[in-house]
Amino acid sequence: MTGEQVRLEWFEVRGFRAFGSETRRMDLTSNLVVIHAGNSQGKTSLAEAVEFLVTGRSSRRDLFGGAKAEYNESLRNAHLPADDPVWVAAGIRGKDGIVREVRRDLISDFSSAADCMSRLTVSGQEVSSLSILGIDTNEGAIAAPVLLQHTLRYVLSTEPKQRVTYFKALLALSDLDFLRERVRAQATDLERVSPGPGLLALQRLSRTQLAASATEIQQLAGEDRQTLRVGVEKALLAAGTSVLGSESESIEHLCGALEQAAQERNDRVFPLSDFSAALLTEMPVLPDISKYITEIRRADEVSAALLPVLTAVLRVPEVAHIDHPVDCPVCLTTDGLTPERIADIQTRLRDTTQLAAASSAAEKAVRDFRTRLQTWVDSVEGSIPSAAVWDETRELAAASAAASLSEDIPVLLTAALQHARGTAADARKVVDAAQKVDAAAARLNDLIHRRVDIPPTATLSLAEVQQSLSAFLNKVSGDEALTRLRTAVEPLLRTRLQSEGTQDLLHVLERLEELVEDQYAFQRRTAALQRLNRADRSLKKAIGAVLDDRFTTMSDAIMRWWGSIRPEELVGFAGVKRRAAGAIFVNLIAALQADTQADAVERDALGVFSDSQLNALGLSTFLARTELVQSPFVFLDDPIPGSDGDHRLTFCQNTLAGLLSSGMQVIVTTYDPKLAELAQTVNESWEPITYDLTLLNIAEGTEPAQTSDLFSNYMLQGEDGLNAPTAVGRRGACTAYRSAAERLAKQIIATNRTASGDSTTVADIEREASMLGNLIPLLAPFTLSPDEKGKWQVIPKVLNPGNHDDGAPSTIELKQIRGNLRQIAKAHRQKWGSTLIR
Structure with missing residues (x-):
């Protein structure tokens, strides 16, 4: 190993799946780590913990069937309290030779349809991925370099369309697909651009007799907006000539001529709008004269009446x-006004100032009300349908227009006229009621001006107006005659006017600037869309070519790994190929030979491979993937099933050797003791580290024990015959467990004697007592629990018959002995740690 290689130095896990309250740490400082574990001992949990560390996800949930909710709370150990921390950590040596702690803490587990949440840190700093350490993950469900049983056949069992996604992500082709998707999305966006108001107006024109002119404008092209505008104006002037029968000097002249023509046409068509009542303004609110009423009643009535006279008197300077x-x-009384009388008048005037102000405000309020009332009355009169006041000439003209539209229209016209006249009569009742209120307001204003108290009979009321107005509005809203007339006439008018195109042409002219801008933008979008479509076709062709090239590379890698597992077979792998030269479906092809000299016949591998061959193909594909993405390590969980024992040796000798020779760190877990033994024996030159996983305490979780010693090797050998159905098969397990017990006893005795000052080796104990029966008395002083001595004594009683002609112990008895040895070894390892003599 060099400083340029990325390596896992150690691995630590707590609270994840089978790992419980105790933090478990494993030394991974070898290129090859072999981990043996029986079923349900935490082997797969360890592999998934590595996957979780790298990706923060669980491919089990992504690839297995069932509802998402079935994986709720599946990452946290079920026996941990809800607030107990759960984490997975590793020491990863980077290319710079520095070992950094990588840790992922579980923040929240899977919950219903929600994903789990976690926090990834490198040397305490939060990061989003491990790419900074040279560990890049792929897209898709299989992101980590971790082979699990549900990922072993993923590429085989998934649909061909999903398989191509897997291979594209694997072969770094996703960027090409992403680029093509972006190109197609841009084209789709351009196609979906809604036409602007100018083009919408032109579309309406295309549905008239001027459709040819609209098409001509749509086909116009110009290098710039000004050139395009000239062409559009020329086409519109030509369209105007076809409508009017005469040429127009300019667009402005054409607009005026069309407006005049449209008005003339409107006079000849049915005047449907004359039957509609216009909207009313809001009825005014009564004036507020409450303050005046209060002040006038507070003041003396006579004083209030004389107030103007007294005010005039004091205005005389003399x-x-x-x-x-x-x-x-005023009264010409001699000496009638004295200084005292003048002062009294002045005091009285000061007291009545508020009355004067209230009087002025009330007068203004009444005047304003009358003004608003008149305006509202005008709106009522203006809302009367024009048809209600038609003269005889206009009525005859309308009847003639109705008859020209349809024979049913005149009858509907008569009913609508009667309703319009009834509406006018109701409107006049509203006006009459409003005029009565106006007259009452005039009288009220006179009373206020004369500073007179307002009697109840002079109070204003809008009750009659509102009653008349309600009847009028009900008449307008319940105009069924007009509704029937409009329903019959509007489609006929629309068809006639649309076919003429006068109004639509005028509408286009009004939006000339927008039309030019919309047409120019449309031309640019069309040109861009053509370029995008060409680019899409080119990308599709290029992706197919690149796929073929990459698939060739991928196929070579798969074939090589296939050959390492199943050499010299007549059934082989022929490659990864696109179906029918497409880029959507991918097939895995098998090559079948009748003999080594015959030509191979190709078939889909899924259809002809046996179960064992499919497993080998899945493993080969996974290893090719790991190799192509240049993963620094690979974790293989049960890569060779126990049912495929014939290929243990080829895997250990060829496949593992190939992976190790390529510089990849390999971690293998297996429940097959023979595979574990072969893996470490065949590749002994790589100084493999071996572990055995046991789950002795559910709450504390799976415990890894390093087994790179004779005791552990003997225990591993015993696994092979533990479940044998015959006595002959179980005798091998008896021999292995007896050897393991003897080795462990010698280690314990030598360690204790050395600790007491008498340096002793296992070889020294071997010379003193080599057999288990002789070792037990020497061992007795060093047992750690009251029941340990009894366990030692029962071991030979159970195992000895298996070494003779007597019946071998049962599997249940052998498992009990295995459990006792594991517990004894664990207790002494915990006491002595690394000082336990090996």
Whole structure:
């Protein structure tokens, strides 16, 4: 290993799936790590923990069937409290040779349709991926370099259309697809651009007798807007000539002529709008004279009446400032006005100032009300349908127009006229009621002006006006006769006017500037759309060519790995190929030979491969993928099924060797003890690290124990015959477990003696007592629990019959012995740690 290689140095997991409350750490400082575990001991949980560390996801949820909700709370160990931390961490040595801690903490587990959430950190700094360490993940469900049983056949079992997505992501072709999607999206956006107001007006013109002129304008092209404008104006002037029968000097002249022609045509068509009542303005609110009423009732009525007279008296200069009695200028009484009397008048005038102000404000309010009332009355009179006041000439003209439209129209016209006249009569009732209110307002204003108290009979009321108005509005809204007339006439008028095109041509002329701008933009969009479509066709062809080239490379890699697993077979792999030269579907092709000299016959691999061959193909494809993306490590969970035992050796000798020789770090987990033994034995030169996973305590979780020692190897050998159905098969397990017990006993005795000051090796104990029966008395002083001595004594009682002609112990008994040995080894390892003599 060099400083330029990315490597996993250690791995740590807590609370993830089978891993519980105890933090478990594994040394991974070898290029090859072999991990053995029985079923349900946490082997797959370990692989998924690595996957979670790299991607933050679980491919199990993405690829398995079932509803998303079935994976709720599936990452956290089920026996952990809800607030207990869950994390996966690793020491990753980068290309710079520095080991950094990578850690992913679970923030929230899968919940219903919601994804899990996690936080990824490198040396304590939050990051989004591990690309900074040279670990790039692919797109799609299989993102991490971790082979699990549900990913083993993913590329085989998925639909061909989804398979091509997998291969494109694998072969770094997704960018090409993304570029093509962007090109097609741009083209779609251009196609979906809604026409502007100018082009909409032109579209309406195309539905008239001037359709040829509209088409001519639509086909116009110009290098710039001014050139295009000249062409549009020329075409519109020609269209105007065809409508009017005479040429126009300019666009402005044509607009005037068309407006006059349209008015003349409107006079000849049916005057439907004459039957509609115009909208009314809001009825005015009564004037507020409450303040005047209050002040007038507070003031003396006689004083209020005399107020103008007294005010006039004080305006006479000779009277306002007298210091002696003078004659009264009003009643001519001799010496009638004294200084005292003048002062009294002045005081009275000051007291009645508020009345004067209230009087003035009330008069103004009444005047304003009368003005608004008159305006409203004008709107009522103006709302009367024009047809209600037609003279005989106009009525005859309308009847003639109705008859020209349809034979049913005159009858509808008569009913509508009667309703219009009834509406006019109701409107006049409203006007009469309003005029009565206006007369009452005039009388009220006179009372206020004379400073007289307002009697109840002089109070204004709009009740009669509102009653008349309600009847009028009901008449207008309930005009069924007009509705029937409009329903019959409007389609006929629309058809006639549309076919003429006069109004539509005028509408186009009014939007000339917008039409030129819209047409210029349309030309540019059309040109751009043509370029985009050409680019799309070129990209499609290029993607197919690149796919073929990349598939050739991919196929070579798959064939090479296939050959490492299943060498010299007549059934082989022929490559990854596009179906019918398309870029949507991808097939995996098998090559079938009758003998080594015969030509191969190609078939779809899924249709002809056996189950074992499909597993090998899935593994080969996965390894090719890992190789092509240059992953620095690969994690293989049960790569060779136990049912395919014939290919254990080829996998260990050829496939593992190939991966290790390419510089890749390989971690293999398996429940097959023979595969684990072969993997480490065949590749011994790589100094593999081996582990055994056991789940002794559900709450604490799976425990990894490094087995790169004789005790662990003996325990591993015992797995092969543990479940054998025959006594002969189980005798091998008896021998292995007895050897493991003897080795462990020697290690414990040597370690304890050395710790007490008597340096002792396992070889020294071997010379003193080599058999288990002789070792147990030496071991007795060093047992760690009351029941350990009894467990040691029962081991030979159970295992010895298996080494003789007596019946071998049952599988249940062997599992009990295995469990005892594991617990004893765990206890002494916890006590002595690395000082336990190996």
